[in-house]
Amino acid sequence: MNLLIKSATVVDPNSPFHQQVTDILIENGVITQIGNDITSDAETFDAAGKYLLPxxxxxxxxxxxxxxxxxxxxxxxxxxxxxxxxxxxxxxxxxxxxxxxxxxxxxxxxxxxxxxxxxxxxxxxxxxxxxxxxxxxxxxxxxxxxxxxxxxxxxxxxxxxxxxxxxxxxxxxxxxxxxxxxxxxxxxxxxxxxxxxxxxxxxxxxxxxxxxxxxxxxxxxxxxxxxxxxxxxxxxxxxxxxxxxxxxxxxxxxxxxxxxxxxxxxxxxxxxxxxxxxxxxxxxxxxxxxxxxxxxxxxxxxxxxxxxxxxxxxxxxxxxxxxxxxxxxxxxxxxxxxxxxxxxxxxxxxxxxxxMSMPTISIDVDADANFALVDTDLEWTYTRQNNFSKSYNSPFIGETLKGQVLLTGNNNQLFKL
Structure with a gap:
């Protein structure tokens, strides 16, 4: 996973970048840089107004x-x-x-x-x-x-x-x-x-x-x-x-x-x-x-x-x-x-x-990229077609919902909506 996330708001109490708007560069599944105006040949995702969460x-x-x-x-x-x-x-x-x-x-x-x-x-x-x-x-x-x-x-x-x-x-x-x-x-x-x-x-x-x-x-x-x-x-x-x-x-x-x-x-x-x-x-x-x-x-x-x-x-x-x-x-x-x-x-x-007594994860330099990038304002309709489960027993299918997960990353892999 190689990805440059631009202008995301980090929300992670375990991160020194908590509540900061910043760029995050991920190379081979590891966060290698966090800062402003990062440039890279990696795929770039504009995350302005969105939140990067553990x-x-x-x-x-x-x-x-x-x-x-x-x-x-x-x-x-x-x-x-x-x-x-x-x-x-x-x-x-x-x-x-x-x-x-x-x-x-x-x-x-x-x-x-x-x-x-x-x-x-x-x-x-x-x-x-x-x-x-x-x-x-x-x-x-x-x-x-x-x-x-x-x-x-x-x-x-x-x-x-x-x-x-x-x-x-x-x-x-x-x-x-x-x-x-x-x-x-x-x-x-x-x-x-x-x-x-x-x-x-x-x-x-x-x-x-x-x-x-x-x-x-x-x-x-x-x-x-x-x-x-x-x-x-x-x-x-x-x-x-x-x-x-x-x-x-x-x-x-x-x-x-x-x-x-x-x-x-x-x-x-x-x-x-x-x-x-x-x-x-x-x-x-x-x-x-x-x-x-x-x-x-x-x-x-x-x-x-x-x-x-x-x-x-x-x-x-x-x-x-x-x-x-x-x-x-x-x-x-x-x-x-x-x-x-x-x-x-x-x-x-x-x-x-x-x-669960599991290791703490953090959005920080040299940490494995384990994150969810979310848009809290995006409205979308939940349907059987965009439902990823094999089953569809949800009362929310057919409803317009507010908030969406756009990217999920872990184990050097990326899920992209």
Whole structure:
């Protein structure tokens, strides 16, 4: 990759050029010069009025490989990631078979070698993600897994979660908790509230999430272990985590981008494209999530990219699967939520890598070029034709969106819109 980016505004708190308008010369995938009036024979991109950001890292991405390649494979998944500015993705173990041993981890690591996007498998906490017996976590760590989670299967057994926290802490690994008490949530499909009553549908109460957040905070405190909560969605969850931080607990958390802009009012048309889990909540929850991002309680924003074939979504709402694709729209939804670019960089690039104990990346001379160049004002229409995912289960397809990723660079490779 040889590229001269002219007059970009650098937004990177780890860079000495933070908030400066400057030229950036990249040669063979390495930043060789940063300054004014740089000249080169390399391809030149006029970035006046645009922002150069460190590449994003997604902590919650579902790609069907292994076993569900008809939903998404590594090739299409990494293309969707690059189109959204992501230069790294953490893969949930929600596959068939699950990522519960070193064999699956090694397959994903080896299969993704050479990609623009760094692929980091997350290993399962329990064998087959059944919530009964612990999986081979240490072996998976040795093979390349960075953290452990049962994905969209919340760990219901408190004893198993306690043992997992203790065991992982012994070799400095991190446990991700997807907080849902399934006994409380039951088989409901939407948030419990006015909209569920209007629709005549049984709702999932916020309590289902908050009970599990409270339980796992107590377990983390008891075991003196770090814990990360995936896709929190209610105001009380934010408050519980905020209070835990004040008590000195080692707790981090993230929120899905669509939970920052959509309320359960979107469900009044029974459109299954809005069916997600955790379910869309109410305005009070959205306001609390955005406030939590701004005050540092919430560390990261994730895509929760969950592709599905048409036969799993283009059906009655009750029958449809949960989830939407989100890699291509995460940055855009963060903008739509009213977050400043500086906060978005912190939540999409800086903090996710800290949480995963990965090396810091920076836009600096002699650093590897790992970046996303974005235009926050460009308006465009998201269509099936410019969707890079293999699936197209997104409620935003057909909408005019504001903000776009123009270039993504990493591993001496360049994605150009």
């Amino acid at each position: 590449g994003f890292f997604d902590l919650n991405c579902n790609i069907g490989e292994l076993g569900y390649e008809t939903k998404e494979d590594l090739h299409t998944g990494t293309a969707a990631a690059a189109s959204g500015g992501f230069t790294g993705i953490a893969l949930m173990p929600n596959t068939q078979k699950p990522v519960h041993s070193k064999a699956e981890v090694e397959y994903l690591v080896n299969k993704s070698k050479g990609s623009l996007v760094d692929v980091v498998p997350l290993g399962a906490i329990s064998y087959k993600r059944e919530g009964k017996d612990m999986a081979e976590m240490y072996d998976m760590l040795q093979s390349g897994a960075r953290a452990f989670t049962d994905g969209n299967h919340p760990v219901q057994d408190a004893g198993l979660m306690e043992r997992a926290l203790l065991y992982a802490h012994g070799f400095n690994a991190l446990i991700f908790s997807y907080p849902e008490d399934t006994a409380i949530a039951g088989k409901a499909k939407v948030n419990e509230g006015e909209v569920s009553t209007l629709l005549g549908m049984k709702g999932i109460p916020s309590l289902a999430e908050e009970l599990m957040v409270a339980r796992d905070l107590y377990l983390a405190e008891y075991t003196n272990s770090p814990i990360h909560f995936s896709t929190i969605s209610t105001w009380r969850s934010v408050d519980l985590i905020r209070q835990a931080r004040l008590r000195g607990l080692q707790v981090t958390c993230d929120v899905a981008a669509h939970h920052l802009v959509l309320t359960d009012d979107a469900l009044t048309g029974f459109d299954s494209q809005y069916k997600v889990k955790p379910p869309l909540r109410i305005r009070q929850d959205i306001d609390a999530l955005i406030a939590g991002l701004k005050d540092g309680t919430i560390d990261a924003i994730v895509s929760q990219h969950t592709p599905h074939e048409i036969e799993y979504k283009d059906v009655e709402f009750e029958m449809a699967e949960f989830g939407i694709i989100g890699l291509q729209t995460t940055f855009i939804l963060a903008l739509k939520a009213g977050l400043p670019v500086e906060v978005i960089v912190e939540k999409l690039s800086v903090n996710p890598r800290k949480i």
